[in-house]
Amino acid sequence: VGLGEYARVTPKVKDIVFVATLKVMLKPLVEQIPGFAAAAVALKSPPIIKYRLDFGVLPAGASTIITAPILSFVDMLVNQVIVGMLLWPKRITVPLLSWDGVMPANDPVVDLEVERLNGRQQGVIKVHIIQAKELKSYDTLTGKSDPFVEIFTTPDHREKTRVLSNNLNPQWNETKYLPVLEKDTVLRVEVFDYDAVNVASFTSLRDSAMMKGSKEFMGRCAVPLSQFIKEEGLEEEIWLPLGKGDWTNLEGPGLGEGFIRLGLQYRAVENIAGEEILKAERGLLLVGVIRCYDIGSDKTSSYVQVSDF
Numbered sequence: 001v002g003l004g005e006y007a008r009v010t011p012k013v014k015d016i017v018f019v020a021t022l023k024v025m026l027k028p029l030v031e032q033i034p035g036f037a038a039a040a041v042a043l044k045s046p047p048i049i050k051y052r053l054d055f056g057v058l059p060a061g062a063s064t065i066i067t068a069p070i071l072s073f074v075d076m077l078v079n080q081v082i083v084g085m086l087l088w089p090k091r092i093t094v095p096l097l098s099w100d101g102v103m104p105a106n107d108p109v110v111d112l113e114v115e116r117l118n119g120r121q122q123g124v125i126k127v128h129i130i131q132a133k134e135l136k137s138y139d140t141l142t143g144k145s146d147p148f149v150e151i152f153t154t155p156d157h158r159e160k161t162r163v164l165s166n167n168l169n170p171q172w173n174e175t176k177y178l179p180v181l182e183k184d185t186v187l188r189v190e191v192f193d194y195d196a197v198n199v200a201s202f203t204s205l206r207d208s209a210m211m212k213g214s215k216e217f218m219g220r221c222a223v224p225l226s227q228f229i230k231e232e233g234l235e236e237e238i239w240l241p242l243g244k245g246d247w248t249n250l251e252g253p254g255l256g257e258g259f260i261r262l263g264l265q266y267r268a269v270e271n272i273a274g275e276e277i278l279k280a281e282r283g284l285l286l287v288g289v290i291r292c293y294d295i296g297s298d299k300t301s302s303y304v305q306v307s308d309f
Contacts, residue, residue, distance in 0.1 A: 011067075014051070015052045016051045017049070017050040017051070018047060018048070019049075020045075021045060022041060023088055036096065037097040038094060038096055040091045043087050046087060083155070084155030087155055090155060090156070091119060097114075122183070123179075123267055123268040124177050124179060125177070125180050126267070127264060128173075128175050128262065128263030128264070130171070131261045132149075132259065133261075135168045135218060135257065136168075138195070146195070147163070148164070149260070150189075151176060151187060151188065153181070168258075180266065183226060191220065192215035193215065195214055195216050228264050228265070228266040232268055233265065237262070243258070
């Protein structure tokens with residue numbers, strides 16, 4: 001299809017619906033107005049975001065070819081990038097009483113509480129991804145799928161398993177470690193079918209939100225970690241359904257099939273020491289940038305880049 005002038009389109013976002021539960025924290029409490037030193041805002045759970053992209057007049061027969069990749073990219077941008085910045089325990093923190101005393105006092109105790117409001121790692125959750133069963137077939141030729149698992153506690157730190165080809169009852173037996181920033185942290189588990197080219201999602205507007213490059217969504221679940229944090233050191237194996245719960249509603253309830261078996265164990269940072277650290281084969285280094293100062297008034301667009309060597 002010759003696109004000609006349509007090779008460049010400018011879609012407009014219309015009819016936006018955003019439904020979410022916010023978590024707002026106002027602390028520490030101080031005597032100065034407004035009564036608290038900082039405010040932090042986060043999304044308590046993944047929000048429901050619906051919108052319509054108006055592409056205007058498109059050439060006959062080329063509508064799907066043009067719009068499907070754009071819809072997929074916008075969905076990824078909204079759901080993974082923007083939501084990832086605010087999904088708890090990620091948050092946006094706004095200091096109202098600045099650390100340098102400009103407004104109006106320099107109190108080291110208040111400074112410390114504001115810095116803690118940004119979130120600090122409290123522990124590590126050990127996740128043993130054991131197996132899954134009764135998964136749905138996504139390959140019409142073989143009647144099987146090529147499943148793998150992604151897990152995360154914060155959107156910017158994900159771990160994933162290897163792909164097991166042609167298997168609806170895969171056994172991974174892989175162990176991963178994830179940071180725990182808060183006592184009400186939720187472990188999020190997603191199962192995907194590996195697909196080099198997701199043709200079905202590419203050609204269907206209804207499924208374009210589920211096209212994520214070379215993986216096709218199979219199911220997911222959310223695991224609150226509060227009980228494991230209370231019973232530190234306890235290692236427990238559990239079976240979890242992949243198609244139930246408020247985190248499985250991409251297009252409606254019941255999306256996702258099968259079950260996954262996990263082994264979970266929580267350890268607090270302060271209780272990991274001595275020989276256990278020296279004998280560890282792997283480590284997890286988290287770097288949090290708290291503040292910068294004396295960088296010059298002309299550095300209004302400064303940013304910090306942290307990398308390993």
